[in-house]
Amino acid sequence: MELFAIAKKAASSCKAPRELFLSALFLACGLAFLAGAAGGGQAGQEDSSHMILSGGSQGVVPFPHGLHQKVVEDCQTCHALFEQQKGAIEKAQKAGELGNRELMRQCTTCHRQARQAKQPHGPVSCNNCHNA
Ligand code: HEC
Ligand code: HEC
Ligand code: HEC
Numbered sequence: 001m002e003l004f005a006i007a008k009k010a011a012s013s014c015k016a017p018r019e020l021f022l023s024a025l026f027l028a029c030g031l032a033f034l035a036g037a038a039g040g041g042q043a044g045q046e047d048s049s050h051m052i053l054s055g056g057s058q059g060v061v062p063f064p065h066g067l068h069q070k071v072v073e074d075c076q077t078c079h080a081l082f083e084q085q086k087g088a089i090e091k092a093q094k095a096g097e098l099g100n101r102e103l104m105r106q107c108t109t110c111h112r113q114a115r116q117a118k119q120p121h122g123p124v125s126c127n128n129c130h131n132a
Contacts, residue, residue, distance in 0.1 A: 053089065055104075059131035071120075078106060 049066030069075070075084070081098055082088040092098035107122070107129070114121035123129045 055130045056100075058126070061129045062132055072110075077110075078103070081106065 049064070049069075051063045051065050053061040053063050055061040068078070072078070081103060082092040085091075089098065089103060093100070108124055111122040111124050115124060123132065
């Protein structure tokens with residue numbers, strides 16, 4: 001994180017005229033480029049790949065969406081309940097199309113079944129999802 005901040009600072013100084021490209025600055029810019037490339041990728045993943053879902057009164061639920069896109073074969077397992085859109089859960093709940101805790105049941109049922117089958121599975125207890 002700290003390296004990223006430093007590199008970011010250096011990146012802004014990359015706009016300096018070419019004459020100022022001392023070897024040290026050159027290195028810093030190179031680093032900034034690398035950090036920018038890696039950081040950019042991660043930031044992109046955070047947006048659509050890792051989510052924090054509202055768990056209402058029980059507290060937020062971190063949700064690795066990208067992982068589920070890989071391990072759950074059919075997108076519709078979840079998206080039959082709500083659209084493939086940010087804020088879709090809230091929208092569907094407000095419209096009365098998605099019941100309270102209906103999605104949660106989807107999460108816990110699948111995790112429990114996978115656990116029973118001795119497969120890799122996600123959390124099944126409250127505290128390992130809510131505020132985890
Ligand atoms: C285990 C459940 C689950 C599975 C499986 C799943 N999603 Fe999602 N998806 C979600 C949740 C939860 C959200 C967040 C909705 C919200 O913000 O209200 C979401 C949101 C999205 C969004 C909007 C993301 C954004 O940041 O704008 C897209 C696009 C999406 N899903 C596509 C897919 C695709 C394509 C697949 C299959 C390859 C898939 N999803 C599989 C649960 C799932
Ligand atoms: C696999 C993750 C997961 C586990 C385990 C889990 N929850 Fe949830 N819970 C969620 C998600 C996601 C939501 C939001 C979506 C929904 O309401 O269906 C939610 C919503 C809720 C809500 C609705 C909050 C509101 O105000 O609308 C309550 C209450 C709740 N959970 C209680 C619990 C309790 C109690 C347990 C343990 C017995 C538990 N949850 C275990 C993921 C989980
Ligand atoms: C159809 C099955 C299925 C559904 C639905 C599902 N999951 Fe999972 N989840 C999995 C599997 C399988 C894993 C284990 C993946 C692995 O470790 O390879 C997992 C893992 C996880 C993990 C742990 C990730 C880690 O890095 O260890 C979390 C957190 C999680 N799920 C949250 C949720 C929440 C919240 C929901 C509902 C919004 C949900 N899951 C719905 C199958 C499911």
